[in-house]
Amino acid sequence: MFWRSLHPKDPLTRRSDLIETLLTATAIVALIALFPVASWLGLRTWSSQSALASRQQADAHQISAVTLVAAPAAAVTSLGYAGDKPLRVDADWAWQGHPHRGPIDVDYGTPKGTTVQTWVDDAGNPTARPLTGIDAQSAAIMVGLSTWLAGLMALAACWGFGRYRIWCSRDAQWDRELARFLGPAGSHR
Structure with missing residues (x-):
């Protein structure tokens, strides 16, 4: 046709x-x-x-921070797992010889005093993980x-x-x- x-x-x-x-x-x-x-x-x-x-990889640096408080355990609700949102707790870290304190993202159930890998900018402030290839x-x-x-x-x-x-x-x-x-x-x- x-x-x-x-x-x-x-x-x-x-x-x-x-x-x-x-x-x-x-x-x-x-x-x-x-x-x-x-x-x-x-x-x-x-x-x-x-x-x-x-650009992000040049401006972000991975450091080790120590949590100051324990993160709560994730709750399971009738609607599902409640641990899908990021959890922030206070932590201490040092950047270029200067101490810093502030909230960082951790997993639910992270105990106090845990060393966590996180990202900071050139000023030592927490930042998001940079994009990768x-x-x-x-x-x-x-x-x-x-x-x-x-x-x-x-x-x-x-x-x-x-x-x-x-x-x-x-x-x-x-x-x-x-x-x-x-x-x-x-x-x-």
Whole structure:
């Protein structure tokens, strides 16, 4: 059907067949073009996230801190595990010879006096763990894949809606032609 409708001189080819073929060909070309666009966005994300990871790794330093209080044990509620939120307790640490005290993230149930690895900035203040190369790669893959899947779904929706409209038009055309062929409703009895 697809190949036959590419030849408009075929007497069995209708206008709706040509439109359907054009719609399908356009969808195929758009699908092929979608892959390089998604790849380009993924690579751009990888580049920017890698640069951000390098900056964060240069500005963050891992140190050892000692907890001053015990962290409570996680509670299990009827809705599930309550230990999914970060827990912060006071701790002491030294950075460049200067003592520091403040809240740091620990696991539930961490006892008092436990040495915990944490991250600080150049001033010795607690900061988030810096991004890694794996984080940058994961973000790039997710952006590329999400872009491709979103484009694929939009393309499939447009193609499906277009085909539906063509089929409705074709059915209406068949009804008109059958009515014209059969003549008035009571004349063929």
